Amino acid sequence: MNQSPFRVFVILFVAIAGILLAAPNFLPKSVQEALPGWLPQPGLVLGLDLQGGSHLLLGVNQESIVSQRLSDLRRDARNVLATQNGIGNIITTDVARNTLNIELTDPSQKAQAETAIRGLQNTLSDFMFSGVGVDELSFGETGDGRLTITLTPDGINQRMSSLVAQSMEVIRSRIDELGTTEPTIQRQGDTRVMVQVPGFGDSERLKNIISQTARLTFHMVYPGMTADQAEAQGLPAGTMILPSQDGGRELLYEDVAIGGESLVDAQPAYDQQRGIPVVSFKFDTRGAITFGELTSRNVNQRFAIVLDNTVITAPVIQQPITGGSGQISGSFTTASANDLAVLLRAGALPASLDVIEERTVDASLGADSIQAGFTAGVVASILVLAFMVVAYGLWGVFANISLILNIILIFAALSTLGATLTLPGIAGIVLTIGMAVDANVLIYERMREEQASGKSPLQAINAGFQRAWGTIIDSHLTQLVAAVVLYFMGSGPIQGFAVTLGLGILTSLFTAYTVTSFQVNLWYKRVRPKKLNIQKFRFIPDGTKIPFMKISRVVIALSIVMTLVSIGSAFTKGFNLGIDFVGGTAIEVQHVGGPADVGQVRELLGGLDLGEIQVQGFGTPQDVLVRVQAQEGGQSADQVAVQQVQEALAGENYEVRRVEAVSGTVSGELAWTGTIAVIIALVCILIYIWFRFEWQFALAAVTTTSHDLIMTIGLFSLTGMEFNLSSIAAVLTLVGISLNETVVVSDRIRENLRKHRKMPLPELIDLSINQTIVRTSLTQFTLLLALLPLVFFGGEALRSFTIAMTFGSIVGMYSSVIINGPILINFGLKQKTDDDEKADAEKKKRSPDGASV
Incomplete structure (x- = not known):
């Protein structure tokens, strides 16, 4: 019971500090702003379930990363063998083994070819430990004499880890462009990113902006042959077929004539002559020179503007474009043109991101x-x-x-x-x-x-x-x-x-x-x-045995x-497992103007062909919880299912209050x-x-x-x-x-x-x-x-x-x-x-x- 002065000081200091730190959180915003500068500013943040907003858990798509890396590696290998060293080759891709198989037309050039392809080795550094790196590639030879280049497991993991770090910066830039406040962007493990945006209620738009790769590239269109003809006769060397936004297909050169990384600005605009929304863009100095040379060499030829492996437009080059700027036209609305400009300004995601968990309140x-x-x-x-x-x-x-x-x-x-x-x-x-x-x-x-x-x-x-x-x-x-x-x-x-x-x-x-x-x-x-009278009331009397x-x-x-x-x-x-454990989508809706009719909701959703749908009362008489099983098409199909539910209920005065979607993998x-x-x-x-x-x-x-x-x-x-x-x-x-x-x-x-x-x-x-x-x-x-x-x-x-x-x-x-x-x-x-x-x-x-x- 001896209270030292130091102990008294500690108690008083902790109590006063606690009051000063906690009190501003309970004051109105106007009072908080008027507080003296020496007082601590409120640091307590309300979660999405208390202030509304969107939560997304994004996972790096390993399949797309490996596929893209093999495609780039194949192009680099062909370039280093045929273009630089004159070595004839046939390269095939073994996706299952993450391997390129190289068959030489002249086996006597094997030693020279081995030396050439080993120059493609890439050492990836660990983002946490500078100076520590892993080899991305391993080289070998098959029993029939073909050379192999294989992506190593450590190399794949390290590339995915580094791409997550890059993706976080791109996501942060995109969200900042939207003008939202206090977004939370955190790494979760080696391959995932958690994004929380308080107060942003349009989760569909947020998903589109965050998860779209927005990889913009410019390719020349292969002349004199359609995609259907090329598919029937065999693709010419160094070409590929990509779908176009209008539903067709285009035959393009694989080589990227110029990439979106050269862009310095992109803005939504309006084409007065055609009366349609467009996106204007501007290259940096080096990109402007490259674009000018490209258009000068290919007047009267078509070139394609490709966004995420889809041809947006493929116009004919009427004259050299030397100003370093241009515009992208397509089937844009004003909103989609604005969103594409946001994506291009923020830069492309280095990898495809899948939405594997979504919570909107x-x-x-x-x-x-x-x-x-x-x-x-x-x-x-x-x-x-x-x-x-x-x-x-x-x-x-x-x-x-x-x-x-x-x-x-x-x-x-x-x-x-x-x-x-x-x-x-x-x-x-x-x-x-x-x-x-x-x-x-x-x-x-x-x-x-x-x-x-x-x-x-x-x-x-x-x-x-x-x-x-x-x-x-x-x-x-x-x-x-x-x-x-x-x-x-x-x-x-x-x-x-x-x-x-x-x-x-x-x-x-x-x-x-x-x-x-x-x-x-x-x-x-x-x-x-003289006596301690501590207890006034007890449930069990003293002396109980x-x-x-x-x-x-x-x-x-x-x-x-x-x-x-x-x-x-x-x-x-068994158990009534929530979507956290079985996957799927939970949608909480509220009926405006009176109690909800669970039977009516069940009837409205019964014909949507979405598999098992559970409808039950939830909380107040106005609230209904709809649970939809995970769709076979994955994340995109789940989003479509949510839209179908919303559209089916919108005509009966039901408002969506919360959406939670969890993929089968995460569950x-x-x-x-x-x-x-x-x-x-x-x-x-x-x-x-x-x-x-x-x-x-x-x-x-x-x-x-x-x-x-x-x-x-x-x-x-x-x-x-x-x-x-x-x-x-x-x-x-x-x-x-x-x-x-x-x-x-x-x-x-x-x-x-x-x-x-x-x-x-x-x-x-x-x-x-x-x-x-x-x-x-x-x-x-x-x-x-x-x-x-x-x-x-x-x-x-x-x-x-x-x-x-x-x-x-x-x-x-x-x-x-x-x-x-x-x-x-x-x-x-x-x-x-x-x-x-x-x-x-x-x-x-x-x-x-x-x-x-």
Whole structure:
């Protein structure tokens, strides 16, 4: 209870800094702009689910990269062999093996050819480690004497990685051209880019602008032969056939006469003579010279302007174009001409990007989510704060002040980190409100026990803080493990939940112990009470002696039956898997002007021939959720399906509020990642508890936690609630909550094993549970006070998540109290004799660092 000046300074500094960092986020925009410059600017960013916008996960198309690279390599090989060295050759492409096969017309030139093609070797540098590179090509020879050039796996991976980095810059330039604010563009792994644009509701336009490669090239048209004739007679050497925008085909030279990289400007324009939108362009000096020479040499010849392997236009060169500028005409609208100009100004993507995950939220739905989260948070806070005062009186006020500061520090930390606050993130904060009280309850209950054992008020206060600290650390760290695993294994909103939960755990360690002890110290010095009157209300009276071990057989039998039912339901009935795990598209629509007619929506969509379509009520009577299976044509087909659904419902006054599309590839990855996350969390916690306790406690903790997980997952199967990424977050959070209860009981059992060595183990476990049951009932009730407002007011998006959390927390308390003890006995937990204690002391003395081994 001695408060050093430094400790007081730290508490006051953290509190004031937290208030200054958090407060601006809750002020109107006009007030924020008027704040003095020395005050920190708000750094908290609202997620797309709270302010609307678009989220895209883009994947580099490896097939297109390899195909393009083989095409370029084939052209380079032909150039270095035939043009530069006069070596006759026939080059074929083996796409399956990523290989070029070179057959020489004169085998005696093999040595010269090998030397020539080895000059094509390209060393790709690692973007993370400068100076480290890999060879892109490997050279060999087939059994029949043909030379081979093969793209190496490391070379392909390195090229894809470098192309992702280049693509991010191009995407950033394109989004900046649109004039949007605060886009988030992040690399995800080696081959993916995540793009979030808050407030940009036209997701279709955003996808087209971001994912279109926009590779502009100029090719000369092969004269005197049509594409159909060339296909019938055989393609002339160095030519290719490309489709044209008007539905035809053109025979072009493969060689790029001039590329889009020479462009310095592109603007939408209007051709007054023809009355059509066009795109005017301008080359840099070098490009202007090249373009002038090209057009001068080929007057009266046709040249093609090609965008992403499609011929936009192929006019005849009437006269040399020496000004370095021109225009592209085609079947443009004003909007498409503007978008093409944006693409050309920003530059071409170095690789094709596929949209493999899409989430779009309407701004009105975001506003509803904010209101739902705010309502749930306020109701939960009022309930928890009020209950603490009812249960502990003045001591509850101390805990409430610490809790309020805890919430302020969470927002301050989020603001400082520039983190994104999502709806699951708000749920994490509300959940922290319930869990943060647990540390204060542990301290207060320990004080009551110490005073009951005959200690003075000051001794009881000191002992309460000191002896509860170890249990608080153990219980919080087990939850922190789950939060860390969630962050690194999750994505998007799940990471937002993990961040707020993790920060809440860390801040509650500071506030519940340091800040509460500071308040208690000030109060004690002023009042000097002769007796601590801590608790005003309790669910279970002191001196309760419930024979838990006697009823454990019946309870365990019941648990086995319920576990088997859960497992049986999972295997027979299965789960209502969300699109996160099965792929497809979810579209949330709202009927304007009255309740939605689910039957009408089902009838309107029944004739679209989109495969399986599920239609169900969602949230309010006006809302409907439409789930469309993944289409066979991939991402483009999924987009067409969304458009068809929108068009079918538009005439009946349905507005689209949210769209989520996940490819089959990503859904499989998410399911696997979620499973791995649960396993990793359990293993990490097993190791931690094994280290802190004995192996019997670790195995018992994992066994009871596994029981809780099976029961909770069974709930999803039995009730048919949607099982999605948020469900994985709920499961992992339950790992922490369940272990929190188990650790508290186990810690008391371990303490009593040292104190009551003659007591039979079943009686000792009963004693330990009865000593902690008051704390368990109080913390469980406060947790429910925080969770139930989320269930009723948190919105439909969080419904299954919060129901699972509520159910799982009750099951976790039940298993920690009743099931954990018998499992400890069955795993062979024994009381240590005096001889065992002496042996442990001898081992400790022999240990080099003096620590127990």
